[in-house]
Amino acid sequence: MLPRLSLRGRLFLLLIVPLIVVAGAASFARYIAAKHISEELYDNTLLAVALTISRDVVLSEGDVLTEQLLDELTTALGDPVYYRITGPGGSFVTGYSDPPDIPLGANVEGGTPVFFDSTSLGRPVRAIVLREFISEPQFGGWVTVEVWQTVGQRLALSRKLLAQSFMLLGSILMTASLILWFGIQLGLKPLLDLRDAIDQRSADDLRPIRRWVPPELRPLVQTANSLFDRLSRAFALRDSFISDAAHQMRNPVAAIQSQAEAAMSAPTEAELRVRVADLVESARASSRLTSQLLSLERVRGRSLKEFVQPVDLVALIRERVRAFAEAQLRRDVDVDFSVTGTVRPVECDPVLVDEMVVNLLDNAAKYALRPGGRMEVSVEFTPHTVHLRFADDGPGIPTEMCERIFDRFFRLDGDQSHGCGLGLAIVNDVATAHGGTAHCMSDGKGAIFEVTLAR
Numbered sequence: 266m267l268p269r270l271s272l273r274g275r276l277f278l279l280l281i282v283p284l285i286v287v288a289g290a291a292s293f294a295r296y297i298a299a300k301h302i303s304e305e306l307y308d309n310t311l312l313a314v315a316l317t318i319s320r321d322v323v324l325s326e327g328d329v330l331t332e333q334l335l336d337e338l339t340t341a342l343g344d345p346v347y348y349r350i351t352g353p354g355g356s357f358v359t360g361y362s363d364p365p366d367i368p369l370g371a372n373v374e375g376g377t378p379v380f381f382d383s384t385s386l387g388r389p390v391r392a393i394v395l396r397e398f399i400s401e402p403q404f405g406g407w408v409t410v411e412v413w414q415t416v417g418q419r420l421a422l423s424r425k426l427l428a429q430s431f432m433l434l435g436s437i438l439m440t441a442s443l444i445l446w447f448g449i450q451l452g453l454k455p456l457l458d459l460r461d462a463i464d465q466r467s468a469d470d471l472r473p474i475r476r477w478v479p480p481e482l483r484p485l486v487q488t489a490n491s492l493f494d495r496l497s498r499a500f501a502l503r504d505s506f507i508s509d510a511a512h513q514m515r516n517p518v519a520a521i522q523s524q525a526e527a528a529m530s531a532p533t534e535a536e537l538r539v540r541v542a543d544l545v546e547s548a549r550a551s552s553r554l555t556s557q558l559l560s561l562e563r564v565r566g567r568s569l570k571e572f573v574q575p576v577d578l579v580a581l582i583r584e585r586v587r588a589f590a591e592a593q594l595r596r597d598v599d600v601d602f603s604v605t606g607t608v609r610p611v612e613c614d615p616v617l618v619d620e621m622v623v624n625l626l627d628n629a630a631k632y633a634l635r636p637g638g639r640m641e642v643s644v645e646f647t648p649h650t651v652h653l654r655f656a657d658d659g660p661g662i663p664t665e666m667c668e669r670i671f672d673r674f675f676r677l678d679g680d681q682s683h684g685c686g687l688g689l690a691i692v693n694d695v696a697t698a699h700g701g702t703a704h705c706m707s708d709g710k711g712a713i714f715e716v717t718l719a720r
Contacts, residue, residue, distance in 0.1 A: 299426040353406030517551040575610035606646030621695040624688040633659025
């Protein structure tokens with residue numbers, strides 16, 4: 266895992282590290298190849314020297330090599346050359362008496378040189394053993410020629426080749442690093458320009474980004490624009506909530522203050538009780554208004570992506586209807602509940618759906634149901650949607666008002682003592698949040714509220 270570097274540093278590392286690895290492998294391979302060629306050249310030269318020495322000794326009838334020839338060989342090869350010639354039967358002919366030991370198992374055949382590495386007088390040497398058949402009167406038979414040479418010049422050449430490889434590939438890596446760095450700087454310039462453009466914006470500037478960006482950055486810009494759009498809507502909802510709350514709470518708070526002051530100046534205990542009762546009723550209305558304002562804001566600010574889950578919608582609604590029916594039984598109101606279609610779990614936010622059902626039932630209890638009345642609640646499952654139906658036999662709603670009753674703070678009678686006009690607005694927002702709709706129908710003999718939730 267890469268360390269927490271900048272994008273520039275990550276790109277540079279991702280590009281330069283493989284180049285360094287490849288360069289190191291190439292340097293090693295070049296060194297091995299050069300070393301192999303160097304050894305082959307030196308071995309061939311050593312073979313030529315062995316043949317030269319054997320011919321010179323034969324021509325000189327066993328005399329040692331001249332100092333001039335040894336000096337010329339040393340000058341040509343860069344390292345001292347030592348030799349030993351053994352005649353037929355292993356008789357010493359000429360040369361040095363302490364040659365390096367031939368490796369065990371080495372098979373020296375006639376006419377085939379054998380090369381090996383060894384030590385002589387404590388120094389590493391490269392040696393060759395060659396057997397030749399000489400048809401001379403004095404050396405008639407197989408003659409063994411042993412030539413060895415110190416390897417200082419070979420090692421120096423290998424080190425030189427290795428240094429050249431490092432210098433060559435190092436200069437290539439330095440050049441590639443500079444090109445990569447400036448290339449990354451130039452390639453990331455649109456991203457840096459985008460960063461600077463966003464940085465210059467104020468906290469309230471949530472306009473979509475319209476500037477040109479490379480194709481690779483367009484998904485990022487589209488996501489940022491989508492976020493700006495969601496933030497704009499969220500801020501608009503927040504501002505709307507603050508405005509609505511300030512507007513709606515101003516009068517109730519002022520009324521509570523006035524009633525409290527009036528209660529303090531009540532001339533009699535009876536009058537005090539009356540004024541305190543009015544104060545309590547105003548406090549309850551304010552509490553109800555505050556609760557519904559918060560419920561409306563929760564519906565609008567809640568993200569379904571975080572809370573949606575498979576829900577047993579029938580069980581959820583049945584539980585609410587049962588509690589509602591028990592409360593209405595004391596008023597002699599009959600409440601029915603029915604289910605049609607194939608029951609299945611529904612993907613929804615259970616908290617919001619519960620809030621919607623509570624508001625529909627509460628709205629019916631306040632404005633529609635009378636003693637001896639009747640209400641029917643039904644759930645219908647279709648292949649792609651779920652329909653919720655709440656029908657009562659109350660006074661009904663004027664046809665021209667069936668759409669407006671879902672507006673915030675809208676009340677048919679203008680009386681704030683029973684509600685604040687937010688219950689049906691919450692119902693509409695919950696249905697919309699679930700990809701559905703909320704409708705109202707009335708024929709003057711009751712009202713029917715239908716809510717459709719998309720599957």
